[in-house]
Amino acid sequence: MGKKKGWMIVFLCFIFMLPFMVSNSGWALIVVKEIPGLELGGYIRNQTDIRVYSPRDIMRCDTNAAFRADYKPTPFLQFYLELRPFIDTAYDLSGSLSKENRGVMGISHDDYSWHASPPHAISPYFGTDTEVGGWVRQHDVLSTNVNTSYWRKMSLLREAWFLWKTGPWQIKIGKQIVTWGETDGLKLMDMINATDYRHFIIDDMEDSKIPEFMANITYYFNQNWNLQFLWIPWYVENFQAPAGSAWALNGVNLIYFYDHFDALNLQNGVGLPPGTPYYIRHMIAKNACTIDYGEPDNENEFAARLKGALGSHTEFTLNYFYTHQKNNVFIRTYWRENPWLQGGATDVFQFYTKPQVQRIYGFTFNHVFGNFLNLMRDLVMRGEFAYYYKTEFFGTYHPFDYTSEIGPAFLGLSPGGDLFITKRDLLRACIGWDKNVYWMGLNWLVSLQTFYERIIGYPYSQKGRPSYISNVGLTKAYQDEITWTFYFNTDIMNERIKFDNLFVWNQMQEDGWNRFKVGFDISNHWSLWIGNNFFWGNDKSSEINPFVGNALWNGYNPAYGTGPLNPDATRIGNIRRGDPLGEMSRNTSFFMELKYMF
């Protein structure tokens, strides 16, 4: 879609919303009198992000809507349907706008295409389909990297469920959202629904959750005690920002990079002995970039939660969740026979995405202190502990000599280190404190949270060499990580203007994120938020880059030319390695959200 067409859509959306902007009469909620119990409502919203360091780059111009139908034919029965169409015109604009981060390796959006269509797709030589995404099952995370149409389909039917209450039972079946836990901002036990990371972690909690089809049955013993069972028949992965998009994680970009460009290079003979026949190049490319898209052996997921109260001021839950890992952006090296290469072997990068079974045990609580240690009145303490049993991590260990280890001599030394997958238990805990403070004549809600994570049995060595586990920013994750969050909000003019600030700081990585926003309650229908996302931290780590191969492909022989991978690179194209939040420092941005509710 061209630039003009993109702007035309923005303009049409504006025109559509204009009558509502000048009108402030009548009720927003539509009650359909002909069908008692039926209410229609929703909103139309535009969210626009502009990069601070490059104001001409519109990172997001997402016009989306929610159309909600809420039908309660009887007090014991409720049907809910929500549709969420969207169009993010940032991806449809071209030219000087939104160019910088719309492609991998500096290639602009127009060139790389969402659909990986020719010329970048690998030719279907011998009738095989090696096009990116060609093997990807529909709800695989990686399909989103190359094709947003799936996300459109999936999000269009945002929620559809019915709820039935009978005696102490409450049964809710359909596509829905379930929230667990006590923490704000970061999720420990709140893992029932997959997460939409299309905009990293900046979306509101509700928007960040991907509704899933499930049966949700709760038995209420009394007002304070209940037991909840969930059955989720189909596995849904976290949704990653598409490769090349503003909020793409390094891992996603790298997968795309290898899957697409590396294969393309190999197919074009880059890094291969001169004169390698095309069909051999093609097969090498296909093998070199094989992606092992796995499906869970059994997609069923189960969860149970017991909720209770101790006295009137303490509530707790015990949680269990049998699920699958929802982030599957892993990469590993793999050695295997390849008849098309000299010596019959090659160094194959394989991207391993098969979701692993995950068992999460959790405990949450909250408690109100009327007078905390005679120091502070009315303090709320929240806590959450989650134990992730056998979580799969992606690790890196230091360089070694392929020649003596596994391979033929021509593979030589791997300066970039090697990769491994390991399973470790992960403990995640959080303690939070909420307090209302009167200051400057205003009532402030202040919230402080401390998150602690420990990888049990951290693999400090692998095959006798130092090793570490990589985080999403592809740098080193520490065995113990501590993250602090500080949140406050207040309002003036009878909640017409609201101030809201969230500060997140990872003590170990020394990276962070601060989001400040101001909201204007314009009318019963209209609201406007403006603000700033500020990220800081290391975005070009000095850690060993696990993704680089030999600078000189194939045994240091300049005659073979350099491979697509540069061992000294701190960045590959636009892909930088960094701390989890630091890698997003390029995305420090101003944002605006204009919303019409009806």
Add this chain to the structure above:
Amino acid sequence: MTRKKLLLSIASVITFILIIATNSFAWKAIKPVMGPGGKVASWEETTIPDDRVPIGVNELKDAVGVFGYPKEEYGLKVTPEEAGIDTSDAGKLKRAYAYLKVMPGDELPDSGPWNGRCYMQFQCSMLGMEQFSLTSKEPVRLKDYAGDFQFDLIDKEGRVRTRKVYQFRKAYYGEGGMRYKNMVYFFEPPDLKGMSILVWKPVDEKVPDDNWIYLPALRRVRRIAAAQKMDAFGGTDMTNDQIDRATGMWDAKITGEATLDVEKPPLKGCYGTEPHRNRMQGKHCVIVEMIPRNKDWPVGKEVVYFDKKGANWYYEETYDKGGKLIKVLQPFMEHMYPKNPVYWTYGDWYAHDLRTDHKTMMYLPEIDKAGYKVLDYSPDKRDWSNYVFWFDTGYPDDYLSQQFMMTGTR
């Protein structure tokens, strides 16, 4: 079974249920037929459609709505004796509040006229629908209340933002250590739809209220601290405490008496005086000064005018810590429920923040959720004959629980 078949089956079941569930249900309600002397002579039974029944109450097939008085003056004429009030004997009030656990020094007098704390405690009861007769031989106690409210937030330019809520209040009179429970459930504007706030008020005044909030955007019930008592309720010019009094957090004493005159200060020209002119004029009041015990609270004192004999509450002033008048409030608590004169009912409240010239009108809506015109607060109308009260419906305790906070929302 394949996924497609499963989905098809579910869709079929839903469709079937939809079809059979579309039958609406007519609800029983009774209307007073007024006789001579402004007394109810008989009751006329009628029906009202589903959409006039508050959420929750529509689960109770036996619930009966009661229409209000055809004219406001009938309710205004209810005497303190009829309402079961006796401010001359604090001992009666103390015995009625036997379940309260107050802090040392806060005990009510054993005899004699009501003091400031008596009035404040009674105000708390009025607000919490913990309502009873002090004079009847048989105990008369309100069980529960459900109804809707509207808040108009009016800025100094006259722009109006509106909130609409359902409210559930249930008194426990000490049962289970509870004084009363209160649930507010927002259904408009759409941005707030589904948000609900639950308060459990214990009998022990040393123990803070339990407060929870449900935000649909979070999909989570969240416990909040009682310190938010001084926060404005839903953006109004009233604090949470003004609609749900934390009696243990105030010192209260009578500082004087006054006869209200709507043509004189402080009522003359005050926001809300005109529509309340008839009910306030000439009422003899005690002036109760309330000083917060929590020095962190941003107010210096509140001054409340109570009807000396009827314990009604007409006018309230809020001062900042420097002694400057910052807010005034004119509540409306009367006896518009024709079936029982002991019960107090809400009406139209007016609050004015003098610092910002922002105003709030909190009231039983003139137009209900289904679009029916049910009330008119014009000074010359004030007709309650089309408004349906829902008292003593017998809804279960579950209505004041976290489960119910999420009911009817996503």
